[in-house]
Amino acid sequence: MKKLCLISAATMIVVAPAFAADESTLTIGMTLSQTGSLNVDSVAQQRGADMWRDELNAAGGIKAGNQRYKVRFVTYDDQSQGGRVQQLYTRLILQDKAQFLFSPYSSGLAATAAVISEQYGKLMLVMGGAEPKIFELSNKYLFQGITSADHYLSGAVEALRSRNPHARVALVYSDDPFSKAVALATRDQAREAGFTLVLDESYAPTTTDFSPIINKIITSKADALLGGGHYPDGATLARQLYDQKANLQWVTLLVAPGNQEFARLGPAALGITVPSQWEIQASYKPQFGPPAAKFAKAFEEKFKIAADYHSASGYTGGALLQHAIETAGSIDTDKVAAALNTMDVTTFFGHIKFATDAKHHGLQIAHEMVLAQWQMKNGSLVREVVWPTAARTADILNRMQ
Amino acid sequence: MFGIVASIVDGVLIGSVYGLAAMGLTLIWGVMDVVNLTHGAAIVAGMFALYLLTSAAGLAPYAALPPILAGGFLVGVLLYWIAVHRMIGRPPLMSLLSTFSVNLVLIGLGTAVWGTVLFNVPVTLPGVSWQGYTFPGTHLLAAGLTAVMAGLLYLFLYHTRLGKAVRAVADNREAAELAGIPTTQMLSLAFGLGVALASVAGMLIATLFPFTVLAGDAYQLKSFVVTVLGGLGNPAGALLGGIALGLVEGLAAPFMPVSWTLVIEFVLFVAVLIVFPGGIFAFRRS
Numbered sequence: 001m002k003k004l005c006l007i008s009a010a011t012m013i014v015v016a017p018a019f020a021a022d023e024s025t026l027t028i029g030m031t032l033s034q035t036g037s038l039n040v041d042s043v044a045q046q047r048g049a050d051m052w053r054d055e056l057n058a059a060g061g062i063k064a065g066n067q068r069y070k071v072r073f074v075t076y077d078d079q080s081q082g083g084r085v086q087q088l089y090t091r092l093i094l095q096d097k098a099q100f101l102f103s104p105y106s107s108g109l110a111a112t113a114a115v116i117s118e119q120y121g122k123l124m125l126v127m128g129g130a131e132p133k134i135f136e137l138s139n140k141y142l143f144q145g146i147t148s149a150d151h152y153l154s155g156a157v158e159a160l161r162s163r164n165p166h167a168r169v170a171l172v173y174s175d176d177p178f179s180k181a182v183a184l185a186t187r188d189q190a191r192e193a194g195f196t197l198v199l200d201e202s203y204a205p206t207t208t209d210f211s212p213i214i215n216k217i218i219t220s221k222a223d224a225l226l227g228g229g230h231y232p233d234g235a236t237l238a239r240q241l242y243d244q245k246a247n248l249q250w251v252t253l254l255v256a257p258g259n260q261e262f263a264r265l266g267p268a269a270l271g272i273t274v275p276s277q278w279e280i281q282a283s284y285k286p287q288f289g290p291p292a293a294k295f296a297k298a299f300e301e302k303f304k305i306a307a308d309y310h311s312a313s314g315y316t317g318g319a320l321l322q323h324a325i326e327t328a329g330s331i332d333t334d335k336v337a338a339a340l341n342t343m344d345v346t347t348f349f350g351h352i353k354f355a356t357d358a359k360h361h362g363l364q365i366a367h368e369m370v371l372a373q374w375q376m377k378n379g380s381l382v383r384e385v386v387w388p389t390a391a392r393t394a395d396i397l398n399r400m401q
Numbered sequence: 402m403f404g405i406v407a408s409i410v411d412g413v414l415i416g417s418v419y420g421l422a423a424m425g426l427t428l429i430w431g432v433m434d435v436v437n438l439t440h441g442a443a444i445v446a447g448m449f450a451l452y453l454l455t456s457a458a459g460l461a462p463y464a465a466l467p468p469i470l471a472g473g474f475l476v477g478v479l480l481y482w483i484a485v486h487r488m489i490g491r492p493p494l495m496s497l498l499s500t501f502s503v504n505l506v507l508i509g510l511g512t513a514v515w516g517t518v519l520f521n522v523p524v525t526l527p528g529v530s531w532q533g534y535t536f537p538g539t540h541l542l543a544a545g546l547t548a549v550m551a552g553l554l555y556l557f558l559y560h561t562r563l564g565k566a567v568r569a570v571a572d573n574r575e576a577a578e579l580a581g582i583p584t585t586q587m588l589s590l591a592f593g594l595g596v597a598l599a600s601v602a603g604m605l606i607a608t609l610f611p612f613t614v615l616a617g618d619a620y621q622l623k624s625f626v627v628t629v630l631g632g633l634g635n636p637a638g639a640l641l642g643g644i645a646l647g648l649v650e651g652l653a654a655p656f657m658p659v660s661w662t663l664v665i666e667f668v669l670f671v672a673v674l675i676v677f678p679g680g681i682f683a684f685r686r687s
Contacts, residue, residue, distance in 0.1 A: 036615070039517035175660050204660050208610055208619050211411040211540075212654030212662070218533055219404035219655070235519050236611050243609075245528075245535040264521045265611070 026062060026069035026331060028053075028321070029098025031088045031113070033105055036080025037205070040231045040259055041310045042105035045128050046075070047303055048314025049102060052322075055298075062322050065329040071318075078104050082112040089116040098122070099331060102317055105310075106230070107131030107149065107178035114142050123333050123340075126362075127317035128310065131181040135355070135363035141333065143340050143354050144364040145320055146313055149178055150185035152275045153226055155371045156252040157189045159273075159387040160224055163396060167250065170199035170222035172213055172237075174229020174254075182254060186226055198222045207233055210240045217246055228253030235262060242268035249398055257374060260306050263381045270381065271397050273373040277309040278349050279385050281393045282370070285346065289319040292348040316349040373397060407534035409651040414536065414544040416647015418605050420640035421547040422620055423627035424554065425598030431634025432571040432591035434493065435485055438500040440624055441617025442507040443596045447473060447603025448612045449511070452520050462524045462608055466546070469604045470597050477596025481589040489588065511614040521611040543605040550601060551640050554594075558636070567591050571634070599624075626670045632680025641682045 030049070033042035053071045056062065061070040074096040078084040085104050092098045093116065101117050101124035103110040110129025114137075117124040123141040126134075130149040135142065160167055169190050173179040180202065190197055198220040203213055217225060225241070225248050228234040234256025241251065242265075250273070256262055257274035280296045290298070295315060299307040321336075324343060328335040344353045344366070353366035371387035375397050384394035422444055429437045447469055454465040484503045488496035526538025558564040569577040570587040578584050606612070606620065623646065631642030646666065653665050673681060 035512050035517050037517065037613075040519065043516070201658050202660055204663060206619055207659070208616065209415055211415065212408055212650065212659050215404055215408045215411060215534060216655065216659070218407075232519050232611070232613060235521070239521060239611055243525075243528075243535075243537040243539065245530065247533065261518060264519070266521075266523050268523075 024067060024069050025072050026100070026325075027072050027074060027096065027098045028100045028102060028318075029074045029089070029092030029096055030102035031076045031078035031085055031092075031104045031109075033080040033109075034077035036078075037232050038080040038106050038109070038230060040261055041255060042080070042128070044259065044308055044310035045105050045314035048299070048307070048311035048316070049073070049318050050314075051299060051302055051311075052315045052318030054302075056318070056322060062325050064325050064331050069325075069331065074098055078109060080106075080109070082109055085109045085112045086116060089113045090120075093117075093120045093122055099333075100124070100321060100336075102127065103129055105129075106176075107134075107181065108176060110134065111177065114139060117141060121333060123337055125317045125321055127313040129178070131178050132360070132363055133177070133181065135360050138358055139362060141337055142362045143320075143337075144362055145317055145349075145352060145367070146277050146364060147367045147369045148364055149181035151369065152182045152254065153186040153252060154189050155369055155387050156226060156273060156275055157186065157193050157195075159371050159396060160195070160226075160250050160252075161193045163250070163398075164223065165194055167195045167224045168198045168220070168222045169195045169224045169226055170217045170220055170248075171197060171201070171226050172199065172217065173202050173227035174205045174207075174233050175202040176205050176229055179227070179229040179254060183227065190226070195224075203233070205229055205233060208236065210237045211244065213237075214240055214244045214246050217248070218244075223248060224250035224252075226252050228256060230254070231256045231259060231261070235265060238262070238272055239265050239268045252371070257383075258309050258372070260308055262374070266381075269374045270376060271374065273371055273386065273396075274383075275369050276372045276383075276385075277367070277369055278312040279309065279370055279372050279383065280307060281385050282348065282350065282391070284348055284350050286348045287345050288323055289316075289347050295348055312349050316347055316352075319347055320345075320352060403532040403534065405652075405655045407531070407536075408654050409648060410536060411540070412647035412649070412651020412654075413644055414540045414647070415609070416644045416650070417544045417547040417640065418602055418609075418643070419620070419623050419627050419646055420631075420643020421550055421605070422599055422602035423624040423631065423639040423643055424551065424636045425595040425602065426621075426624045427628045427631065427634055427639040428554075428598065428636050429592055429595035430628070431636070432567060433485070433489055433588050435488065435496040435500070435592075436493065437485075437592070437595060438497060438621075439480060439484070439504045439507065439596070440599050441621030442504045442511075443473065443477070443599035443617075444603035444606070444620045445508070445511060445612070445614060445617040446476065447600035447605075448607035448616065449515070449520070449614075450600065451604045451607045452522055455522055462522060463542070463546075466601060466604060469600050473597035473600030474593040476600075477593035478589045480596060481592035485592060486585070486589070508614060508617070515614055517613045517615055519611045519613050520607075522607050524608045537609075539608045543609060546605060547602075547640070550598065551636075554598070554636060557594075563590070567594075623666075626666055628680075629670055629673055630680060631682045635680060635682065638680055638682035642680070645681070 103126040105128035107129040132148040173183040324339040328339040351366040355363040372383040528537040627642040631638030
């Protein structure tokens with residue numbers, strides 16, 4: 001018996017290092033907005049990424065060739081400030097030796113981080129920055145996993161046209177890079193749809209009182225409002241539209257209504273539509289990773305809140321990087337970038353393909369958005385998919401009904 | 402035309418609440434020459450106090466005003482002894498740094514507890530509709546309560562012995578001390594009152610708009626503009642300054658993009674500092 005134990009121990013000593021040598025750690029760096037105005041959406045996105053990492057590590061890690069890598073995240077709070085992002089992404093690369101990067105949340109912060117990631121030749125996945133401009137700068141290692149800003153409101157415009165082909169539209173949006181990019185495209189889409197643009201105005205992202213803007217909307221006799229920005233301003237605008245009884249039949253706001261927290265507004269949330277990168281009801285058949293229902297269930301069990309599109313995009317960012325590394329069979333940046341360049345896949349988040357032409361390299365060209373609306377169901381506020389018709393889970397509700 | 406009138410009325414209603422917040426700031430400056438940089442945190446404290454008292458304790462929103470006023474006063478007195486008392490009579494930079502540090506600590510604690518998630522206190526009151534424009538009941542009541550608070554402050558400062566003692570300390574601390582007034586207590590009382598007014602203003606703002614832990618900065622900035630308009634150390638001027646600021650915001654909005662409002666406010670701020678360094682409504686301080 002003693003002899004057997006000795007032989008077992010000796011075998012362990014010889015074999016164990018062989019396993020240990022096979023198992024390394026892959027460091028992914030990112031900042032998130034734990035504080036500041038982008039906190040709600042950024043934290044939701046990070047939860048998705050955390051869940052991907054935990055599931056991956058529990059399953060043994062990423063397999064690249066003969067090597068398996070457990071994933072380690074290095075994260076910092078960027079306080080929703082560009083200055084912090086610049087400093088922290090440099091730190092992530094130089095001091096923390098991050099091998100890959102995830103972008104911070106929002107177009108403005110992602111653009112700042114992209115300067116650093118490209119400068120140091122690090123591959124960065126952008127899952128929370130929709131503005132297309134940063135993909136027009138011939139970046140080699142930047143890849144966008146969500147629909148770009150110029151398509152954000154195209155579904156809302158089509159849906160509105162199906163209800164009211166001669167809508168009088170007020171375009172009111174936050175004065176930030178993402179919202180301005182959305183507004184730029186929506187202006188043309190609305191005119192092409194035959195709408196009359198009766199108000200076209202931006203507001204400061206820090207605006208706390210929307211009364212003057214709402215009075216302008218009422219004066220313009222608009223029957224539809226398109227616009228918004230991020231969470232704090234969008235939620236405040238929705239609350240004041242309700243308080244001031246703005247007679248709008250249609251309201252589509254960016255980002256804010258896509259978050260579960262929006263339900264805190266109670267009746268002010270009812271009827272508001274939001275372009276969404278993903279909804280739980282989405283029925284894409286994934287080529288890899290979990291189906292939507294499985295992801296949503298696991299997410300709710302882990303975090304005790306329902307998944308939204310920010311958390312789904314966070315998870316998908318990880319899954320895309322994993323797929324690219326496994327396809328490349330290597331963690332070499334150029335090989336992984338090459339795998340992403342040829343990627344054409346469907347995940348639970350939707351269809352993903354990146355532009356490879358020099359003028360738009362890394363821009364997302366396959367993913368499509370849906371339009372969701374806050375509706376009352378069994379006494380609770382829920383988001384239903386109302387557009388496109390092929391994906392809808394409920395009919396569009398007229399806000400004034 | 403109706404739109405312009407509606408915009409002006411809205412501006413005046415919300416401007417009066419800015420005025421209430423600024424009254425707290427200017428009272429403290431007037432009595433002890435301290436620029437209180439915990440002002441924004443006090444406003445946010447009022448907002449969260451309303452949220453907690455209505456959601457956790459089940460109080461009706463406006464029934465929360467007396468406890469918030471009392472709580473704000475006690476916290477203010479405590480803050481005075483922690484951060485301000487030893488700075489009285491020293492260079493203004495000392496009290497600026499001291500209150501700024503306390504502000505950072507308070508906002509940091511708030512962020513740790515609540516994050517920067519948006520909070521909403523749903524308050525619905527019947528409003529007044531006119532030509533398609535609606536003035537929400539919450540806005541009307543906030544302006545009404547501001548007028549009541551301003552009236553009470555006036556009665557306190559001008560018709561009570563304690564109030565007169567506070568004014569005496571503001572006018573000449575040494576003379577007040579020689580007259581037997583316990584000046585240190587009066588200073589802590591004034592600081593408590595200033596913080597209480599800011600907290601009540603925060604509470605009223607929270608009945609109008611959703612808010613975050615970081616919301617105080619914007620209102621603190623507005624308070625500074627209002628204080629300069631109304632004249633430093635002049636509570637009545639602060640109220641008028643707030644209304645004037647709201648009026649300017651309301652008048653400007655129909656004629657130009659609303660994103661210009663901030664620019665106009667700060668141009669006004671600089672212009673008043675240059676032309677009327679004592680404030681537009683700089684009545685005789687007494």
